[in-house]
Amino acid sequence: MESYKITLTEKEMPEAWYNIQPDLPAPLAPPLNPKTGEPLGPADLAPIFPMGLIEQEVSMERWIEIPDAIRDIYKLWRPSPLHRARRLEKHLKTPARIYYKNESVSPAGSHKPNTAVAQAYYNKEEGVKRIATETGAGQWGSALAFGTSQFGLRCEVYMVKVSYNQKPYRRSLMHVWGAQVHASPSTLTCAGRSILENDPECPGSLGLAISEAVEDAATREDTKYSLGSVLNHVLLHQTVVGLETKKQLELAGEKPDILTGCIGGGSNFAGLAFPFVKDKLAGAPIEMIAVEPESCPTFTHGQFRYDYGDVAKLTPLLKMYTLGHTFMPPAIHAGGLRYHGVAPLLSLLVNKDVFIPRAYHQNDVFEAAVTFARTEGILPAPETAHCIRAGIDEALKCKETGEGKCIVIAFSGHGHFDLAAYDAYLADRLEDYAYPKHLIEEALKDMPEFE
Numbered sequence: 001m002e003s004y005k006i007t008l009t010e011k012e013m014p015e016a017w018y019n020i021q022p023d024l025p026a027p028l029a030p031p032l033n034p035k036t037g038e039p040l041g042p043a044d045l046a047p048i049f050p051m052g053l054i055e056q057e058v059s060m061e062r063w064i065e066i067p068d069a070i071r072d073i074y075k076l077w078r079p080s081p082l083h084r085a086r087r088l089e090k091h092l093k094t095p096a097r098i099y100y101k102n103e104s105v106s107p108a109g110s111h112k113p114n115t116a117v118a119q120a121y122y123n124k125e126e127g128v129k130r131i132a133t134e135t136g137a138g139q140w141g142s143a144l145a146f147g148t149s150q151f152g153l154r155c156e157v158y159m160v161k162v163s164y165n166q167k168p169y170r171r172s173l174m175h176v177w178g179a180q181v182h183a184s185p186s187t188l189t190c191a192g193r194s195i196l197e198n199d200p201e202c203p204g205s206l207g208l209a210i211s212e213a214v215e216d217a218a219t220r221e222d223t224k225y226s227l228g229s230v231l232n233h234v235l236l237h238q239t240v241v242g243l244e245t246k247k248q249l250e251l252a253g254e255k256p257d258i259l260t261g262c263i264g265g266g267s268n269f270a271g272l273a274f275p276f277v278k279d280k281l282a283g284a285p286i287e288m289i290a291v292e293p294e295s296c297p298t299f300t301h302g303q304f305r306y307d308y309g310d311v312a313k314l315t316p317l318l319k320m321y322t323l324g325h326t327f328m329p330p331a332i333h334a335g336g337l338r339y340h341g342v343a344p345l346l347s348l349l350v351n352k353d354v355f356i357p358r359a360y361h362q363n364d365v366f367e368a369a370v371t372f373a374r375t376e377g378i379l380p381a382p383e384t385a386h387c388i389r390a391g392i393d394e395a396l397k398c399k400e401t402g403e404g405k406c407i408v409i410a411f412s413g414h415g416h417f418d419l420a421a422y423d424a425y426l427a428d429r430l431e432d433y434a435y436p437k438h439l440i441e442e443a444l445k446d447m448p449e450f451e
Contacts, residue, residue, distance in 0.1 A: 006082040008244060009079075013075070013244070014243040015066060016064055016065050018062070018063065018236070018239040018275050019056075019060075019236055020277060020278075022061075023062070023281070028344055028348060032316060032317035032318075034315065040316050042054045042058065048214060048224055049224060049225065052122035056236055057232045057233045066240075069121055070118050073117050076106075076107060077105050078114075079244045080103055080106070081101075083101075083411075084097070084099055085098040085372075087377075088371070088375040088392075089395070092392065096394065096398035096403070096406075097404065097405070097407065098391060099252075099254070099406070100411040101411055102378070103410075104378065106143075108139065108145075109139070109381075109413050110414075111241060111410075111412045112139050112142075115233075116140070116143035116226075118147075118237045119144070119147065120150060120151045120226075124153060129153065129223070130153065130154040131144065131148055131223065131226045132216040133227065134206060134213045135157055135158070135209070135228070136160050137163050137382075138163055138173075138174070139170070140229070141174050141179065141181065142174050144157070145157065149178050154178070157213075158184040158192075158216070159181055159182065159183060160204040160206060161183040161184055166421070167418065169417045170417045185202050185208055189215045191212050191311065192208070194312075195208060207309065210227070210311075210315065211315075213225055214310060214312075214315060215312070227265075228265070229264060230267075230344075234267050235266065235267055235270040235345055238274075239275055240271070241410070243275050245408065246275055249406075254406045256408045257285065257286065257287065258286070258289065258391075258406070259287070260289040260410065261273065261387045261412070262337060262412060263299065263357070264337035266290075268410050268412040269290050269346065269355075270345065288355045288356060289387070289390050290350065290358070291360065291390045292357065292359050292386065293386065294432070295433040295434065297434075297435060298321050298322065298339070298341060299359075300359045303321065304321050304351050305322065307322040307324065307325050307340075307448065313325070319344055319348075320342050322340055324447055340443070360386055360390075361433075362430055363425070364432075365382065365388075365389050366382070366385060366422070369382070369385035369388060370426075378414060379415040381412065381418055382418055382421055384411055387409050387412075391407050391409040
C-alpha cells in the first residue's frame, strides 16, 4: 500500500534550532533606536524582552541548543507528520509529488506554539510573571496562552478588533488556557485611546495591537512583551519545522524542487525554508515561494527600508519590506497576514532574490482551500490556504509541462475556527480587494528617514 505520512520518532526530533544568520548572503542591517536612529544594543531591549531571547536575537552561532524543558513540551505534538497529498495529486491529474508539513496537530492548531513555548520558558527562567502580546487571527494569542499555561505565567492578549469579532472561539480557547483577551484598539492603553478618539469604529491592525502590547509591557515591572513573528529569535524557534522536513524528505527519497509558505510577519515560511537556504545558495535548484494577500501586498508593493513595527512608533526600527507603519489593511479573513512589514531576515532574502514573492486574492485562496479540504480532508486556515493556492498552481504547471517536481507546502494551521469565512466563501459573499496604489503611497509618506 502507498504511504500517506512520513513520521519521525521523538528521539529524532531536533536537539538544536538552526540560526540562519551566519549563512546569510549579506549582513543583516541592525535594529535602530526609534528615537535616535542609532543601532540598538542588548541593554536597549532589556525592558521588554528577557535576556535569553535577546541573546538569541543577535547570536551568530549556527546552532542553538533546545532546552530539555522545551523539548519535553514539544513532544506533545512533535515531530509533526509530513503528508504526501496523493488525493490532491490525483484530483489535479499532475505528475508533481505534493507534500505538506502538518503543523495543525499542535495543541493550538498551528505552528505558533514552536516559539510560544520557547518564549514562555525563557521568560519564566528570568522570573517574569506576566507576558503581554498581540494577535491577529488569534493563532498566536492562543499559542502563547497555551505556552504560558505550561509555565504558570499570566498572559494578556490584545486581539485585532476585526478578528476579535470574526473569531470568537479563538478567544474562548485563549480563555480556557487562562489568558485575558482585549479587542484592539482598546481603552486600556494610550495608543488605543488615541486611535479611538479619531476613529471610534477602527477595525484595528497588528501594528496597532503591537503598540498596545508593548506599552502594556513597558509600563509594568512584572511584564515582558512577546511577539509571534518578525523577530530573529521567533524565526529561529520555527526552524524545527524545516529541520524535521529535511529528515522526512530524505526518508521518502526526495529532494524538494519547490517550497511554499504564507507570509504575514514571516515565521511560518521561515520555519520551513530557512534550513534549505544554505543548500540553495550552494547551487541546489530549489524555488522558494513566499505567498501574501493582494490586500496586504508587503513584498509585492512595499519598500525595503527602515520602518517601525507598530503604529505608535514604540518598537525598534527594522530594515524590512513595509507598506508603512500607518497602513490599515482591509478586514480580510486571513487575519494573521494583515501586517504592514515582513521579518528583516526574510526581507533580506527576498531582496537578494533567494525567495520569490507572490500575491493572491482571497477568493482564489479559498477555492484552493476547499479543493484541499475535499481531497485531503483537512480544513486549512485562511492563512495556510495562500500557500496551498501556490502549491496547486505549481502542480498544474507540472501538468502542462509533464515535469514530476517535488512540491512542499508549509501547512501552518487548521481552519476550525474560521468556518464563518468558509460560509461567506460558499455563499459567494467574499470580496476581493487589491489595495489601491495611492493609499499605499499615502501610508509610505510617514516613514522614518534612516538608511
